Amino acid sequence: MKNIILTSGLALALGIFQASPSWADLKMGVAAEPYAPFTSKDASGKWVGWEIDFMNALCADIGEKCSVEEVAWDGIIPALQAGKFDAIMSSMSINEERRKVIKFSDMYYNSAPVLVGAKNGDKDFSPEHLKGKIVGVQVSTIHAAYAKKYFEPKGATLKTYETQDQVNADLAAGRLDYTLADGVTLDDFLKSEQGGCCEPKGAVPYDVEIFGVGVGLGLRQADGALQAKFNKGIADLAKAGTFAKITEAWKLTGKLRLPQAN
């Protein structure tokens, strides 16, 4: 009797395995914390955002099935290298430091890093002016690297947080004077009730060595074929005007620099 139960249980388990839909061909690593309007979850727990729409369009174009794999932002590169998923799709900027460890696809969007601070009319945001001020940044972002290079040597104090949401909460609570982050995501915060505290001070001077050339898909060094595939897909979408369409759908027209058809 025991054996029958065991075998039928095994058969059932195998049956479930066989009946389950085939695994998605490509897994995209997305930072689990919300990063609206690029990647965040709606009320039902479904991933939505500009990047999710981009992913669907890209994967349709290159004929792959893609799924989202959630991962903590601060471990996203090691997780890619450990093979937990195939590509990082999490608004990761292409820069030299990261290029040392991973490969990138071509850029699929770019936006300006903006300094935001308390609403007090003081629009001066030169590094000298930030002396003695507290600047909050999300850990291991290009913004953290920029603040470390330009603000800290001039006497600003840096505080690093795990997520940008936490930075924003502390900015609204008055614990921080400024945050440096992506202009588009900060727009979302400034429009919220909490964001009423604050105003954009302006886009900081662009340092291409830190900010890089825009956001790309992060890939393992060995995945050259996948890189070529993604790049072709990005070029196809640019030609088809898909980027403009998605950007319009998310009301971001004019705020993002997008790949151009050539």
Next chain:
Amino acid sequence: MRWDWVPDYAAALAHGLFITLLVLVVSVFLGFALAVMLALAQVRGGMISSFISKCFCNYIRGTPLLMQLYLLYYGVGSLFPLIPGVREHLQWLVRLDAIYYVLMAFTLSFAGYEGEIMRGAFLAVPRGELEAGEAIGMSGWQILRRIWLPSALYKVLPTLAGEVIGQLKSTPLAFTVPVMDLMGAAHKVMQDKYLIYEPLLLVACIYLVLTWAITSGFSLIERQIPSRRSV
């Protein structure tokens, strides 16, 4: 394995270790003092103080420390500035460093757990010992200091060692509000260098050494106990 980053991050790791030890030592000592009061309130206090103490211990033991820390830092901490005038006149309160919230949360947490343990320990001290104290004319305070507390302490020492180790292993939660403890320093290496195993291995060794130090410290104290433990 790459270890070339160690010299660059030695200072950050040392500072992280200091923060970890600070959180551990402060929360254990202050928390334990508070725990004794909580336990006394339950075994000797009136109905109201006993009820409050019971509620507090149940709240602490019934909710995750991470949530308590968030409630203090992102909850209470961000309510201050909403009180009119605070943002302008009490800048220091608004700007209070996250470490104080961490110390507070960890102290309260340790107090909640130990309060419950000490309650049991106080009750486990034979009535006769206390009555003997009364009989020779000791005041309530003297009985507590000379008989009740030491006797209860001896009983919980082995448990206490485990609790302190548990507290040590909770300290990485400090990094969830911006406090760079030992684990936070390891995080920094991971993020800057994209290394995972090496920094984790290093801090794992440091935590092991700390745990070893705590257990040896406690067994040293246990050996000092004048009375034999009755089983």
